[in-house]
Amino acid sequence: MGSQLLVTAQLYAGQNKRWGEGVIFTSGASWKKQRKLAVNCLQELGFGRSSFKVYIADEAKILIELIEQNTEASLNLKDILVMCVSNVMCGIVFGRRFSHEDKQFLEVAANFSEDAKYIGHASILMNCFPFLQYLPGYLLRTKTILEHKNVFDKFYEDLYESHQSTLDVNYPRDFMDLYLTEMEKNSTLPDKEEITYSKNQLKALVGDLFGAGTETTSTTLLWAILYLLHYPDVQEKCFDEIQTVLGLERFPSLDDRSHIPYCEATILETLRITVVAPLAVPHATTIDVYFRGFRIPKESSILINLDSIFHDSDIFNDQGVFSPKRFLDSPHHVKFPLDAISSPYTTFIPFSCGTRVCIGEKVAQMKLFIFLTSMIQKFQFLPFDPCHSPDLEGNLGIVYTPPCFQVQIVRRQDVKSN
Numbered sequence: 001m002g003s004q005l006l007v008t009a010q011l012y013a014g015q016n017k018r019w020g021e022g023v024i025f026t027s028g029a030s031w032k033k034q035r036k037l038a039v040n041c042l043q044e045l046g047f048g049r050s051s052f053k054v055y056i057a058d059e060a061k062i063l064i065e066l067i068e069q070n071t072e073a074s075l076n077l078k079d080i081l082v083m084c085v086s087n088v089m090c091g092i093v094f095g096r097r098f099s100h101e102d103k104q105f106l107e108v109a110a111n112f113s114e115d116a117k118y119i120g121h122a123s124i125l126m127n128c129f130p131f132l133q134y135l136p137g138y139l140l141r142t143k144t145i146l147e148h149k150n151v152f153d154k155f156y157e158d159l160y161e162s163h164q165s166t167l168d169v170n171y172p173r174d175f176m177d178l179y180l181t182e183m184e185k186n187s188t189l190p191d192k193e194e195i196t197y198s199k200n201q202l203k204a205l206v207g208d209l210f211g212a213g214t215e216t217t218s219t220t221l222l223w224a225i226l227y228l229l230h231y232p233d234v235q236e237k238c239f240d241e242i243q244t245v246l247g248l249e250r251f252p253s254l255d256d257r258s259h260i261p262y263c264e265a266t267i268l269e270t271l272r273i274t275v276v277a278p279l280a281v282p283h284a285t286t287i288d289v290y291f292r293g294f295r296i297p298k299e300s301s302i303l304i305n306l307d308s309i310f311h312d313s314d315i316f317n318d319q320g321v322f323s324p325k326r327f328l329d330s331p332h333h334v335k336f337p338l339d340a341i342s343s344p345y346t347t348f349i350p351f352s353c354g355t356r357v358c359i360g361e362k363v364a365q366m367k368l369f370i371f372l373t374s375m376i377q378k379f380q381f382l383p384f385d386p387c388h389s390p391d392l393e394g395n396l397g398i399v400y401t402p403p404c405f406q407v408q409i410v411r412r413q414d415v416k417s418n
């Protein structure tokens, strides 16, 4: 199925239409238009260029400060990571960050994180048994998801109004401005039928970027810390590499990526072993498809099992072992550098592949690199109970999340002086 998806991606690029706006849960012409515009806006804002770097670097510094302030107390690393990762998205989309004491922002960030659990169960079940979408009530937590949607609508509404009232089409400041500029251009077109840019589309798109971009990234970082507790030798190797190349003071930057290959390999291994989006997003066939003698009718739901690829022992030896060095072909060279993954030539596709490949791959890679290396540079992470490392069995939603765990955090400068 993997090779089929690559060669004939278009045939599997559909979605059983559920919500009709945005990109993730839509199909056809509307999906194509919104996706193209979203990709263009993200590119214009500097995927791989300076502006994202600034938001990510600033937020990584705040992440380190927040952990610093909490090394003595028991720390909820998950909440802090969710807030910092969300704030990078806020910078990109709204051109501003929010205080970690802002109640509305905290609620929105926490809701997205919770929804990833419910939407996973709901969308997988609804794709297999479409009649379930018509059931009322709490079975699939649709009521909770709708309540969360109302909170997001209010948050979005204020930002939309302030952007619209201060928009200067010649100087777009962020994703929202770029979309509004496109919307204005389109409103002057004579053929109204063609116009698919709207306030609601933008709201759905922004929701998709937060929904798809926050939980995946913060969860990968949390898994990385959990694995480093289990594999202290890997943690020390990463730290040694960072200390040798950067020292303890200079913050990591994206230019350091090729100089600290073991750290980059550790991120790749985390993406492989944990598979945070194990079933990607449900697809659907766009026409009748014939596969290994079976006819798959048009609009059938297709789930891509990425987990089965990353844990296939024919592809990855000792697939159950956390071993970053499998991604190195020499001590100084990464086999599948982060920016070459998800190409049709590898079997390592944590961001999926083909027509519906993740649109946030590049920004996710940057955040993973800067956030993780900054944390490893400044802190040593130890199991809270030295005799017992926390469980590695996670929970399956649309994102595969680690169990709750406590961690003891020691400042590297204190480790050194002990």
Ligand code: HEM
Pocket: 023, 024, 025, 035, 208, 209, 210, 212, 213, 214, 216, 217, 220, 276, 277, 280, 281, 282, 283, 350, 351, 352, 353, 355, 356, 357, 358, 359, 360, 361, 363, 364
């Ligand atoms: C570690 C981080 C991430 C992982 C592992 C990840 C993985 C994925 C996967 C597996 C898909 C499904 C592709 C498919 O349907 O075949 C996807 C879709 C998507 N991702 Fe990501 N993602 C990550 C971060 C992000 C970020 C930061 C953003 C936003 C900037 C983002 C935005 C999206 C969107 C909008 C889609 C839907 C694309 C479409 O349906 O056309 N993701 N992602």
